Every structure is written in C-alpha cells, then in structure tokens.
Amino acid sequence: MDGMPRKPVAREAVLDAFATLLIEVGERAATLDAVARKAGVSKGGLLYHFPNKEALIQALLDQLDTLAGEDADAMAAAPEGAAAYFIRSSVWGDTPLDRAIVAATRLAEVAHEETRRRFAAIQRQWLDEIAADVGPALAKAVLYMGDGLYFNAMLSVGPVPEGGAAADVDELLAALERLRR
Amino acid sequence: MDGMPRKPVAREAVLDAFATLLIEVGERAATLDAVARKAGVSKGGLLYHFPNKEALIQALLDQLDTLAGEDADAMAAAPEGAAAYFIRSSVWGDTPLDRAIVAATRLAEVAHEETRRRFAAIQRQWLDEIAADVGPALAKAVLYMGDGLYFNAMLSVGPVPEGGAAADVDELLAALERLRR
DNA sequence: CAAACTGTACCGTCTGGACGGTATAGTTAA
DNA sequence: TTAACTATACCGTCCAGACGGTACAGTTTG
Numbered sequence: 475m476d477g478m479p480r481k482p483v484a485r486e487a488v489l490d491a492f493a494t495l496l497i498e499v500g501e502r503a504a505t506l507d508a509v510a511r512k513a514g515v516s517k518g519g520l521l522y523h524f525p526n527k528e529a530l531i532q533a534l535l536d537q538l539d540t541l542a543g544e545d546a547d548a549m550a551a552a553p554e555g556a557a558a559y560f561i562r563s564s565v566w567g568d569t570p571l572d573r574a575i576v577a578a579t580r581l582a583e584v585a586h587e588e589t590r591r592r593f594a595a596i597q598r599q600w601l602d603e604i605a606a607d608v609g610p611a612l613a614k615a616v617l618y619m620g621d622g623l624y625f626n627a628m629l630s631v632g633p634v635p636e637g638g639a640a641a642d643v644d645e646l647l648a649a650l651e652r653l654r655r
Numbered sequence: 656m657d658g659m660p661r662k663p664v665a666r667e668a669v670l671d672a673f674a675t676l677l678i679e680v681g682e683r684a685a686t687l688d689a690v691a692r693k694a695g696v697s698k699g700g701l702l703y704h705f706p707n708k709e710a711l712i713q714a715l716l717d718q719l720d721t722l723a724g725e726d727a728d729a730m731a732a733a734p735e736g737a738a739a740y741f742i743r744s745s746v747w748g749d750t751p752l753d754r755a756i757v758a759a760t761r762l763a764e765v766a767h768e769e770t771r772r773r774f775a776a777i778q779r780q781w782l783d784e785i786a787a788d789v790g791p792a793l794a795k796a797v798l799y800m801g802d803g804l805y806f807n808a809m810l811s812v813g814p815v816p817e818g819g820a821a822a823d824v825d826e827l828l829a830a831l832e833r834l835r836r
Numbered sequence: 837c838a839a840a841c842t843g844t845a846c847c848g849t850c851t852g853g854a855c856g857g858t859a860t861a862g863t864t865a866a
Numbered sequence: 867t868t869a870a871c872t873a874t875a876c877c878g879t880c881c882a883g884a885c886g887g888t889a890c891a892g893t894t895t896g
Binding site (some may be wrong): 837838839841844845847850852855857858860862863864866 | 867868869870871873874875878879880881882884885887888889890893895896
C-alpha cells in the first residue's frame, strides 16, 4: 500500500470561497487574494492547487456539470413532473447546484465563452426534460419562467439575501397547472 | 448671448461605446481606455465629459430610466395588451432600451448596488402594468417569462449575435393566450 | 532503528502590467 | 474668445502570477 499523502483540505475550501465571492460580490471582486483570504489559505497555497485563475474557473465549471447532470436525472424522475420540479428548483435555495449556477453566471456575464457554452448545454438538457413533460409547445414558456427566477436571483442575491422569490413559486406553479389543462 | 459652442458629439459617442463594450465584453473589459478607443475619442476627451467611471455609469442609468419610463407608457397604451407587449419587447432587439438594459445588467452583476435598485424599480413598474392587464395572479408568470428572455439575451449577446430567441416569442405568446382564457 | 531522502501541501514576498485618475500643454471650430 | 476637444506623460493602487521557501508524512537505506 502506498502511504496516503495528507488530504488537500485547502482545495475544497478555495473552490467554495471562489463560488461564494462570485455570488456575493461578482467576478470583479473575486480576486485571487480575496479568494485565498476567504478560504483561510495563503495565496501561494491557492496557486499550488490551481496554477492560475482559469484553472479555478474550470474546476467550478466541472463541478457545475456534475451537479447539473445529477439534477437532470432527479428532474426526469420527479413525481410532480419535470416542469414543476424545474420551477420549484429554479428559485434561489442555496443548494450546491444553485450556488454553482449563479457563480457561473457571473463568469458568463464577463463574456467567458466556455461558461456560456456550458450553460447553453445545460439549458438544452432542461428544455428536453420539460418538453418530455409538458410537450414541446409549452416547454419554452416553462423554461423561460425558470430562467426568469434565476435572473432575479442573480440580481438580488448578495450581501442582502432575500426570501421574497420563494413566495412567487406558488403563483408560477398555479400558472403551470393552468397551462397544463 | 453666446454663439453656441459646438455640440459635444463625443459625449454621446462615449456613452454608446460604453454600453456596447458592456454588452459585448462585460464590465471587466469596459475600461476607460477601451471605451475612449471605441468611441474614437481621446482618454482626456472622455474624462472631460465624465470625470470618473462612476459618472459614466450614472449617465447610463439615467438614460435607462428615461427609456424605461417611455416604454412603460407604450406598454400601458399597447393595443395587444401590456403582457403581450412586454413579452414581445423582452426578446433581444438591439433597441436603445434593450441595449441599456443589458448594459446595466452587466453592472448589476458586478454588485453595483444602485444599478440593482434601479432595476428593481423598473421591474415593479413592469409588474404593475402586466397585473393591470392579466390580473395579479398571472402577472408574475408573465414577468418571469420576460425576465427569462433577458437572461438568455445576457448570456448569448456578444461577439456572436444570434436571432434564435425571436422564434420563441410566438411560443410564449401562445402560452400567454392559453393562460388568459 | 534512525538518518537521509522524497513528495505533498502549503506560506510569504515580489514583480510586471493594467487600470483609474490627474495634469497639462496644445488644437479646432463655432 | 471659449467650449470642446487631442495627445501624452505620469502616479498610486491593485491584481495575476512567479518564486523561493517551510512543515511534515511517508519511504528508503545503512
């Protein structure tokens, strides 16, 4: 057996701090120094795990893909239907996936091309699942409702967290029921 | 009386260049140097009109408020109804208002608090108009659909402009009709 | 068994460049 | 004449990234 090298605790802390800063203060302020400080790690330590900022971004996007994949499965299997599951999950919930999505959104906003590509792929996944549930004619309407929720999460999530959007979900689900008939 | 000094042509050019850069390359890359270059103006000339970057942002937000106000009036007066007008106008159209919205979105993303406040106010305006049209129960559903369109404009507008979203509007309008019954 | 060695996981400092902003002297057009 | 510029030089700050170290767990060798 090989002597296990000690666990890289810093790596996860850094990635989490990076996401948190992206969400709370935007890409501009998510500097390497700020990330390191938030993670309780030295800058040198950060760069040991992620040789440059792009590597940090890539790790975040990989995590996003993983989580989005899992979510797509859960969506397909949801008893309430994919559409309702989607709307319900589109409201800001501080789940790992929501965090990854909003964090990645900050990068897409700064014109990071690969992030945009990945987002497009995830949205296609969502659209497929929703279309399988409510039919292709209504799928876009549902998708855009969810996107609207994310849009608002993006604009409001920050130093002042708010629970306002949660109340809207019932309204949206009611509208969904109405569309379904 | 003074013989009118010549018109500040640069001012408008700078503001437009600022918006364009925000839309196409994000806040990060919309530096003062880049804006001046794009506007075909010297950096000194830019700073003559806008003493600092914050002044540039304020001018953009003022423009946004003006355009949004005009649009709210048009929305209220639209023969097809406020909701349909809203959805139709939410798709990316390269209109002055759309440009101002997406440009401002880039600032909100970077956690610019006042931009976020102004956005919230505009959305409240929209919601009121839509509620007056389709009733309060469905207003949020319509609003979020429109927001979803903006969300997608934000993610895709850039070096690669696309006309894909326009096709979705009919689908959304059909869903709206269905909700209305 | 222990000294010598190896690789991993960090820390702290430094540098080169970009960016926001200032300053200032000169130029053009109404 | 004066507002509306151009052109350029410069400053302080901040940031990404490079670099040289340190601490320590496990591994090998005498």
